[in-house]
Amino acid sequence: MVQTNMYEGMLAETVTIHGANHDVINAYFARPLGAGPFPGMVVIHHAPGWDEWYREATRKFAHYGYAAISPNLYCREGHGTPEDVGAKVRAAGGVPDVHVVGDIEGAMRYLRSLPYINGKVGVFGTCSGGRNAFFLACRVKGFDAAVECWGGRVVMPKEDLTPKQPVAPIDYTKELSCPLLGIFGNEDKSPSPEQVNQHEAELKKHGKNYEFHRYDGAGHGFFYYDRPAYRQEQAVDGWKKIFAFLEKHLSK
Amino acid sequence: MCTMITHQAKINGSGKGKDGWFAVNQVNVSYDHPYHVPLEHALNIDFVNEAEGPGARVAVELTLESARNLVETIHAVLARAQAGGYVEESTKAEG
Numbered sequence: 001m002v003q004t005n006m007y008e009g010m011l012a013e014t015v016t017i018h019g020a021n022h023d024v025i026n027a028y029f030a031r032p033l034g035a036g037p038f039p040g041m042v043v044i045h046h047a048p049g050w051d052e053w054y055r056e057a058t059r060k061f062a063h064y065g066y067a068a069i070s071p072n073l074y075c076r077e078g079h080g081t082p083e084d085v086g087a088k089v090r091a092a093g094g095v096p097d098v099h100v101v102g103d104i105e106g107a108m109r110y111l112r113s114l115p116y117i118n119g120k121v122g123v124f125g126t127c128s129g130g131r132n133a134f135f136l137a138c139r140v141k142g143f144d145a146a147v148e149c150w151g152g153r154v155v156m157p158k159e160d161l162t163p164k165q166p167v168a169p170i171d172y173t174k175e176l177s178c179p180l181l182g183i184f185g186n187e188d189k190s191p192s193p194e195q196v197n198q199h200e201a202e203l204k205k206h207g208k209n210y211e212f213h214r215y216d217g218a219g220h221g222f223f224y225y226d227r228p229a230y231r232q233e234q235a236v237d238g239w240k241k242i243f244a245f246l247e248k249h250l251s252k
Numbered sequence: 253m254c255t256m257i258t259h260q261a262k263i264n265g266s267g268k269g270k271d272g273w274f275a276v277n278q279v280n281v282s283y284d285h286p287y288h289v290p291l292e293h294a295l296n297i298d299f300v301n302e303a304e305g306p307g308a309r310v311a312v313e314l315t316l317e318s319a320r321n322l323v324e325t326i327h328a329v330l331a332r333a334q335a336g337g338y339v340e341e342s343t344k345a346e347g
Contacts, residue, residue, distance in 0.1 A: 047254060048285055080306035083287050087298050088306045091258055091280035127254060127285075152254040160256070189292075190254040220254070220292055221285075228290040 002063075009033035010062050012055075017071060017110045020102020025075035027107060028055050030062035036116030039250035042107045042143075043070040044125030044132045046221075047094070049086030050074060053224060061124070064243055066250075067117060071107040073100055096164040100132050105140045112142065120144040120250040122178075124242070127152055127221060130183075131169055137180060138172035145249035146176075147242050149183045150220055152190035155198050173202040180210040181245040183238045185218030185231075213241055255293065258282040267299040267310035274308055277301050286313035295319035 002008060012030035019025040028050070032038060041061045045054040050072040061068035073095055074085050089095060104123070111121050122145040125133035130151030137146035153160065156168035180203070184196050191199065196214065203210045215222065215234040222231040223238060259281050267276040276299040286294035294313045301308040314322065333339050 048287060078306045083311075084306035084309050086287075087280070087296075087309060087311065088300070088302070090282055090284060090296070091260060091298060091300075093256055093258060153256075162256075229292060 008063075010059065012059055012062065015069075015110075017069070017106050019071060019075070019106040020099045023076065023102075025072055025103055025106070027069050027071040027110070028058050029067075029069045030059045031067035031116075032062055032065055036067075037118035038065060038067045038116055039144075039246070040108075040111035040114075040117050040121035041066040041068040041246070041250075042104055042111065042121065042123045042136075043068050044104060044123065044129035044136075045070055045073060046125070046127035046129045047086070047090065048127075049082035049089070051082040051086070053226065057124075064246075066122075066246070067111060067114060069107045069111060071103045073103050075103075093162060094128070094164055097135070097166070101136060101139050104132065104136045105142070108136075108140070108142050118250075118252075120252075122146065122246055122250050124149075126150060126223060130154075134176075134180065134182075135169040135172065137178050138169065138175040141177055143178045145179050145181070145246055147181045147183070147245065149223065149238070150185060150188055150191065151182075151199075152220070154191060155195040170199060170202050173208065174206050176203070176206070176208050178209075179245075179249050180208065181242065182210065182212040183241065184212065184214045185220060185222050185234070186214050186216050187219035190220060211245070213238065255282075255284045257284060263299070265299075267301075269308060269310055271307075274304060275301055276308075276310065277303075287311075289313040289315070291315065 015027050015029045016024050017027050043058045054070050058068045058070045074089050108121050123133045123143050124147040126149040130148040131154050133146050134148040134151050137143050154169045218231040218234040221229040223235045261279050263279050266273050278300050280298040282296045297312050299310040
């Protein structure tokens, strides 16, 4: 917790890392100034793109004492404004899961290579980023905590599977390798409360360490203060739950 | 995006973007999260030219009612042009 008489500083900048296929991709990185050690966080952007909200979220994690990195999962799609690149990806039906896995794993390895990391790395995401936070915690070893905020398409009917997303993340639940925090709005359509129930049932079935918080009066994307979906009370409580969860699993 | 409901069509025409007019050769239509209109989902239309990069895009985000009105209006205008003998089906933009 920040005190009014303490020193506080942060470094935030664009860096490059190696992602899937050893491709060089760009990423936004923020960390507290000082020797550390700091826990690490990989911050996975949502479907609308690698945007301002995600830069702010990355700095928010740094403000709370984490070395945080948000890889640009759309780096291969060309460059422009986040909206223009995001619209291109939207039209293309998203990016392939195989790239997502490699890019996020690359971000995790980047954090683990730094001399001031405390040895613990978590992963956070909202919307499709929430899906991917859960997905990566199942597919890749090396995460110590995962935060999934309203992960749409964790549960996928067969007709929604595509060559880019050939397997529903829920089908990898058995492989989840770290504690999971889930934050959901009960008025959401993707994931719907029924899909969250399925998600939770699968976690229970495999005896996974998880905690879910479901908020009444909130729908999809209720942390986004720049959208009408924002719900102040639920968002404040959700962030509080996130930082308590990360403190518990990543601080030592 | 979260619905992944998207269709593309080849088109032929021009659009006016932030740097002026450019040739558009594809339209991307989706029902998914918009960037600007204050809705969770909207009917999004992007007129693009992918060869010119992600910035070659003319975008609109519409409410469902607006999208349906647009479709009906286009049909009405085309029907009137057809009835008036103004339509040449083979018309294509030059260049």
